[in-house]
Amino acid sequence: MGERLYVGIDLGTYQSTIASSAGEMKTIETVVGRPKDPVARNMLGRDVLFGNDALRNKLACNLYRPMAAGVAQDDEENLAAAKAFVTHLIETVGPEEYDEVFGVICSPSHVSFTDKSNLVATLRGQVNAIMVVTEPFATAYGIGEIMGSICVDIGAGTTDIARLYGIFPTEEDQLTIQEAGDWIDLQLMELVQKKYTGAQVTKDMVRKWKEEFSYVSGDDREQMVELSVDGKKQVVDIGDLIKSACSMIIGKVGSAVKSIVASADPEYQPILRNNIILSGGGSLIEGIAEAVANDIADIGDVTVTCVEDPIEKVATGAMALAQDMPDEQYTAIN
Ligand SMILES: Nc1ncnc2c1ncn2[C@@H]1O[C@H](COP(=O)(O)OP(=O)(O)OP(=O)(O)O)[C@@H](O)[C@H]1O
Ligand SMILES: [Mg+2]
Known part of the structure; x- marks a missing residue:
């Protein structure tokens, strides 16, 4: 067997990050630009632009945010933009030097839960095998906290909450709210x-x-x-x-965390209550951990903390998972 590259990919509503087993890491805003007309095409000298490059030239381009909430997942132009974006993201970590690429992917919950086939179509040809997991699970895995925690990923499009107790979280262990x-x-x-x-x-x-x-x-x-x-x-x-404005999300996150605690095994609830971990870009709001802790204080003693480097944690966790999982956990896609 030839050499294999493992990648962890966090496809985000707002920004995306890739981490590779060769130690590369890259974050790009999830936006794709295509020149609006032949003049723009000549001036820019390229057919497709990504991230900041697209944003800098936004008046000359049609912009696509292919992972944004509300974007029709079967819209041809957005699918093409998603595919171009993912291809670009993966190319930044030099996959051509390897015989095969295995990836663990996190995508916004509205994409991964409603239609994984689009995700597979987007990744086909770029990676040989994939495994799809949720953002809070990848983060918790990466920081070694899957044995008893609640992980809350406050992203751009959604806040995703998972209850972790040593196994892959099931649908019942996870909750998504639209406030993020x-x-x-x-x-x-x-x-x-x-x-x-x-x-x-x-x-x-x-x-x-x-x-x-x-x-x-x-x-x-x-x-x-x-x-x-x-x-x-x-x-x-x-x-x-x-x-x-920032305070308005506290009660929303608090209620969601409470319901994830309340539906857990009662013997396990004290452990979960005392290991609530906030991640995602929203966890960078100053004072958010303390505010959430105060909001849910009526359910008993609670401990709420924020991860370090929240923007990269999903991708590094996904990459760690990619390396640790046996091949049979993956779905071959080519
Ligand atoms: N210092 C900060 N204070 C408050 N919010 C912040 C801060 N830094 C980033 N954010 C917000 O975090 C969000 C981006 O976080 P993240 O990269 O985790 O989202 P995403 O992965 O693109 O979205 P999703 O997970 O919903 O698909 C944006 O709404 C951004 O404005
Ligand atoms: Mg995210």
């Missing part, structure tokens, strides 16, 4: 428009403000940002609004 990073961005956008009538803000603007200043507790902080109100430049304070 994108939802916070929408709340913040509404709050800004309410406080500053006529404010012109985009989703990208509010996301950047949130990422820079996010927090959920303590006194309101002043946070001045520049925006246009009816075309006129203004510098306004949105510090209080950022706290409000």
Whole structure:
């Protein structure tokens, strides 16, 4: 048998990461651009652009976010964009030097749970065999916490929660809620428009403000940002609004965690309650672990922590799983 490369792939709504057994790691925003017309094609000198490259040239391109919630999974252009994106992502870790590639894939829950066949079509020709797992499971595996924990992945499109007790989590062990990073961005956008009538803000603007200043507790902080109100430049304070928008997710996550605890084996509940792990980009909100712990304090003693380097944890966990699993756990796809 020739040499095999293992990869862990975190296909995210907002950004995607690949980690390889050769030690490579790469994160790219999950966006694909195609030149809008022949002028754009000539100027750009390429047929397809990915991540930041696509975003920098967004006015000259049709942009696709193939993993975003609400994107029709059978839409031909999005499927093609997804395939081009995944091919590009895998090429960044140099698969051509190996005889075969085995991959563990995490995809947004709306993709992996409703139609895995599209995922297989997207990966065919790029990897020889795949195994699909959920984000919280991959993360928990990677950090050695599958023996008794609740892992909460707060992504962009969804928050995925899994109860872990030493086996592959079943459907009953997992829960997905729609409130995650994108939802916070929408709340913040509404709050800004309410406080500053006529404010012109985009989703990208509010996301950047949130990422820079996010927090959920303590006194309101002043946070001045520049925006246009009816075309006129203004510098306004949105510090209080950022706290409000970020805080709105706490109760949603808290309720979901409570229901995952409540439906677990009662003898196991104390262990689960005392090992609640937050991951995903949303876990970078300052103070979130403490706020979630306070929110669920009525169910007894709880311990809530955040993983380090949450953006990469899904992919590194998936890669560790890829290396550890026997071949019969994989599905051959070529
Ligand atoms: N410092 C921060 N504070 C608050 N939110 C943040 C911060 N950094 C990143 N985020 C948010 O985290 C989200 C991205 O996280 P992540 O990469 O885990 O999502 P994803 O994997 O693309 O999405 P999904 O898992 O839902 O498919 C975005 O909504 C982003 O704005
Ligand atoms: Mg994710």
